[in-house]
Amino acid sequence: xxxxxxxxxxxxxxEKGIPRDFMFEKxxxxxxxxIRGDAEISGENVELELDExxxxxxxxxxxxxxxxxxxxxxxxxxxAARQKDAKLNIGDQVRTPVDPMAFxxxxxxxAKQVIIQGIREAERGIIFQQYASKEHEILSAVVLxxxxxxxxxxxxxxxxxxxxxxxxxxxxxxRGEQLYEGAYVKVYVAExxxxxxxxxxxxxxxxxxxxxxxxxxxxxxxxxxxxxxVNISREAGSRTKMSVRSNDANVDPxxxxxxxxxxxxxxxxxxxxxxxIDIIPYSESEEEYVTAALSPARVLHVDIIGEDxxxxxxxxxxxxxxxxxxxxxxxxRLAARLTGIKIDIKSESFVHV
Numbered sequence: 001x002x003x004x005x006x007x008x009x010x011x012x013x014x015e016k017g018i019p020r021d022f023m024f025e026k027x028x029x030x031x032x033x034x035i036r037g038d039a040e041i042s043g044e045n046v047e048l049e050l051d052e053x054x055x056x057x058x059x060x061x062x063x064x065x066x067x068x069x070x071x072x073x074x075x076x077x078x079x080a081a082r083q084k085d086a087k088l089n090i091g092d093q094v095r096t097p098v099d100p101m102a103f104x105x106x107x108x109x110x111a112k113q114v115i116i117q118g119i120r121e122a123e124r125g126i127i128f129q130q131y132a133s134k135e136h137e138i139l140s141a142v143v144l145x146x147x148x149x150x151x152x153x154x155x156x157x158x159x160x161x162x163x164x165x166x167x168x169x170x171x172x173x174x175r176g177e178q179l180y181e182g183a184y185v186k187v188y189v190a191e192x193x194x195x196x197x198x199x200x201x202x203x204x205x206x207x208x209x210x211x212x213x214x215x216x217x218x219x220x221x222x223x224x225x226x227x228x229x230v231n232i233s234r235e236a237g238s239r240t241k242m243s244v245r246s247n248d249a250n251v252d253p254x255x256x257x258x259x260x261x262x263x264x265x266x267x268x269x270x271x272x273x274x275x276x277i278d279i280i281p282y283s284e285s286e287e288e289y290v291t292a293a294l295s296p297a298r299v300l301h302v303d304i305i306g307e308d309x310x311x312x313x314x315x316x317x318x319x320x321x322x323x324x325x326x327x328x329x330x331x332x333r334l335a336a337r338l339t340g341i342k343i344d345i346k347s348e349s350f351v352h353v
Contacts, residue, residue, distance in 0.1 A: 003055045005055075005057070006052055006055045009023050009024065012119065016119065016122070016123065016126075017126060018119060018122040018123070018126075019122075020052075022122055023122070024050055024052075026117075026121075027048070028047070028048040028050065030113070031048050031059065032046045032047055032048050032059065035059050035098060045061065045062045045063065045073070045074050046059055046060070046061055046062070046098070047059070047060055047062055047095075058097050058098070059097070059098040060095040060096060060097050060098065061095070061096045061098060062093055062094070062095055063075055063076040063081075063093065063094045063096070064076070064091070064092075064093055064094075065077075065078055065081045065088050065089065065090050065091060065092045065093070065094060066078070066090060067090055076094050078090055081094050084096075124198040124199060127198070127199050128192065128194055128198075128199035131189065131192045131199060131201050132192045132199075134159075134189050134192075135189050135190075135191065135192050136188075136189065136190075136209055136213070137188075137189055137213065138186050138187070138188055138189075138210065138213045138214065138217070139157050139158070139159045139186070139187055139189060139203075140157070140158040140159055140184065140185075140186055141155035141156060141157050141158060141166070141168075141184070141185055141186075141187050141203075142155065142156055142158060142182065142183070142184055142185075143155055143179050143180060143181055143182060143183045143184075143185065144156050144165060144181065145181055146179060146180070146181065150170055151170035151173070152167050152168065152169050152170050153167070153168040153170075153173065153179050154166070154167055154168070155167075155168055155185070155187065155203070158184075166201050166203060167203075168187060168203055168204075168205065171206075172203065172204040172205055172206050172207070173205050173206070174205045174206060174236045174237040174272070174273060174275070175236060175237035175238065176237050176273070177205070177237060177273050185205065186205075186210070186214075186271065187203040187204065187205060187210075188203065188204045188205070188207045188209050188210035188213065189201065189202070189203055190202045190203065190204045190207050190209065205236065206234070206236035206237075208232040208233070208234045208240070210272075211232055211234060211240050211242065211268070211272070211277070212229055212232055212242075214268045214271060214272075215229060215242070215257060215268065216229075218259075218264050218267055218268055219256055219257050219259075219264055221246075221251060221253075221256040222256075222257070225247065226246065226247055226248050226251050226256075227244055227245070227246050227247070227251060227253045227256050227257065228244065228245050228246075228247060228253075229242060229243075229244055230243040230244060230245055230282040231243050231282075231338050231339075231340075232338075233334045233335075233337035233338040234334075235330060235333075235334065236272075236275065237272075237273070237275055238275065238276070238330065239275065239276045239277075239278070239330060239331075239334060240272075240275060240276070240277045240278070240334075241277075241278045241280055241293060241334045241335060241337075241338045242257075242277065242278070242279055242280065242338075243280040243281070243282040243289070243292075243293070243338055243339075244256075244257055244279060244280070244281065244282060245281070245282040253281060253282075254279050254280075254281055257279045258279060265277055265279065278295060278296070278334075280292045280293050280295065280338065286302075286304055286310075286312065286339070286341060287301070287302040287303075287304065287312070289339050289341075290302045290312055290314060290335065290339055290341055290343060291314070293334075293335035293338050293339050294314060294316075294324050294331065294332070294335050294343070294345070296323065297316055297320045297323040297324035297331065298316065298317060298320050299314050299315070299316050299320075299324070300315045300316060300317065300348060301314075301315050302314045302315070303315075304341075305344075306342070309342060310340060310341045310342065311341065311342040311343075311344065312341050312342070312343055312344070313343075313344045313345075313346060314343055314344070314345045314346070315346055315347075315348055316345060316346075316347060316348065317347070317348050318347045318348055318349050321345065321347045324345050325345055332345055
């Protein structure tokens with residue numbers, strides 16, 4: 001039985017990647033605890049000795065040699081200890097093997113339960129470690145099913161360990177996007193948490209990080225650090241504004257992101273199912289930054305009117321007012337989020353009244 005036990009642990013490491021030391025530790029702790037609770041076996045300080053080389057294991061009760069015994073479960077008198085080994089002295093340990101019949105019964109019952117539990121725990125740990133390393137990354141997934149009651153989609157990740165079904169909540173899906181069983185999608189890993197039921201993996205299609213990572217994958221200048229994404233404001237499925245700057249005077253950050261004839265940005269727009277993307281040059285000048293952020297509207301000038309919180313007034317031509325504000329205020333709202341400045345948009349004729 002001992003040989004089969006060690007072979008089974010070795011196979012777990014080979015097939016599932018669960019370290020044998022992890023399993024040995026878990027089994028040792030559980031078997032020792034079970035033996036301590038067995039009324040037929042005296043002694044609280046029980047250890048399990050595993051000899052992988054010879055494929056043997058035994059349980060022992062460990063007691064310390066003392067002159068006067070105060071706790072019989074943990075201590076043994078010097079005279080009694082020397083009956084076992086005449087060389088023992090005070091402070092030494094006496095390791096007495098547990099009756100093999102009792103140990104075998106307990107070990108067989110406990111080891112099976114611990115192995116099953118240990119496999120689950122180790123697999124969860126492996127999944128957590130892998131997905132924790134992919135936090136804030138994009139992963140490919142396939143849609144397994146859609147819950148008709150609430151619209152939540154359940155996906156299986158194509159990249160990495162099988163974490164079972166991972167839910168993409170309806171609120172994290174792009175508005176107007178129709179997911180269906182068997183569809184392949186890219187999702188953003190927003191957060192990975194540990195829980196008693198295993199790792200919790202939070203994924204999103206609406207997170208601004210999805211746009212950031214798509215550009216990092218599509219634009220070599222961003223991946224190399226030549227072009228930097230400063231900020232992103234997004235209303236998923238409709239419009240995104242992204243500000244960029246260059247760390248090289250010879251590289252146009254907007255042009256790098258747009259690509260030759262718009263090839264790079266068009267690939268991302270296609271991935272986002274037609275979502276519009278405005279790429280804005282970042283500026284240390286707040287007036288210039290707000291002016292650019294309100295594109296495609298033309299801005300005449302911007303006046304900073306508040307510091308805490310930061311606020312400004314943007315003056316636009318009369319025929320540009322609705323464009324600057326955008327449908328349901330979207331353009332102004334996204335520009336304010338992008339710049340971190342509250343923007344009050346006024347028409348030129350209103351100012352001159």
